[in-house]
Amino acid sequence: MQLSGSITALATPFDANGAIDFDAWQRLLDRQLAGGTRGIVVAGSTGEAAALSDEEFVRLLQSAVARVGGRIPVLAGTGLSNTAKTIAQTRLARDNGADLALVVTPPYVRPTPDGLVAHYRAVAAEGGLPVVLYNVPGRTGCDMGPETVARLCTDPNIVGLKEARGDDARWAALKPLASPSFALLSGDDPTFVKAMASGATGVISVASNVVPGAFARLCAAVAAGRSADAGALDARLQPLYDFLGVEPNPIPVKALLQRLGIGAGLRLPLLPLSPAHAAAADAMADLCRAIETA
Numbered sequence: 001m002q003l004s005g006s007i008t009a010l011a012t013p014f015d016a017n018g019a020i021d022f023d024a025w026q027r028l029l030d031r032q033l034a035g036g037t038r039g040i041v042v043a044g045s046t047g048e049a050a051a052l053s054d055e056e057f058v059r060l061l062q063s064a065v066a067r068v069g070g071r072i073p074v075l076a077g078t079g080l081s082n083t084a085k086t087i088a089q090t091r092l093a094r095d096n097g098a099d100l101a102l103v104v105t106p107p108y109v110r111p112t113p114d115g116l117v118a119h120y121r122a123v124a125a126e127g128g129l130p131v132v133l134y135n136v137p138g139r140t141g142c143d144m145g146p147e148t149v150a151r152l153c154t155d156p157n158i159v160g161l162k163e164a165r166g167d168d169a170r171w172a173a174l175k176p177l178a179s180p181s182f183a184l185l186s187g188d189d190p191t192f193v194k195a196m197a198s199g200a201t202g203v204i205s206v207a208s209n210v211v212p213g214a215f216a217r218l219c220a221a222v223a224a225g226r227s228a229d230a231g232a233l234d235a236r237l238q239p240l241y242d243f244l245g246v247e248p249n250p251i252p253v254k255a256l257l258q259r260l261g262i263g264a265g266l267r268l269p270l271l272p273l274s275p276a277h278a279a280a281a282d283a284m285a286d287l288c289r290a291i292e293t294a
Helices: 022-035 054-068 083-095 113-126 146-152 168-177 189-196 212-223 227-243 251-259 275-292
Strands: 005-009 039-042 074-077 100-104 131-135 158-163 183-186 202-205
Touching (some): 039 054, 083 100, 083 113, 189 227, 212 227, 251 275
Parallel strands (some): 005 039, 005 202, 074 100, 183 202
16 A cells, blocks of 8 residues: 555544543544545554553454545554564454554664564564554664665565654655655654655654644645645644644643544543643644634
């Protein structure tokens, strides 16, 4: 499946008692489809994957696969700190309808580059799904450099990279690795427009949970070379990007979703948005409504 445009790393809505709110989940999926989202990630870090049981992981994935009905790719977050466990989680995703596996670098354990290569080659060979690499060193403590990506991008079962570092040097080093069989995707909302100018075909976004239509329009403008339109919309979204960083993800985006009528809260150790940011959240929810209807 081609990976391009706006792909949303979905939050997982919970009800007031902390159970998954499947009605809200369906409405979130429907908003993504209506907005023009080109792919979804189920149970990634934004989806609080670490707080989900295997049964919940399966139910979320099955529900998403049924709802989108093959119209867009469904990626499942399957990356764990151990290779055998990652393979098992990837097989679980395969058996429940996922199209691809989004596999973060193993958190906390900090493997060497050779260890990363061995890890990803094993998951690609044994997990049963095409693999999208995911580098987010601020979360994992492990930075997968372009040299390591270059060793992996020729594997036929490794089809892309979500790169959350937004610096120019990183994207300049990654750009030569892009090919029809290996997609480069930004994982950093504030810098993804610049990344698309440096070889990325799209973004795996947090912000598109709340502004799916705006992100679809923005990606389309960038891809079509309408730089003035893209720049204007990206500038209008900047306050949203800033707000989404006031507390660790997914706390701010779930506060916005709640204000938009989707879900209520998080699971410990994550707490709801601090009261000090409540007024800003109200303003950002209004901004999201205005941008989506523009």
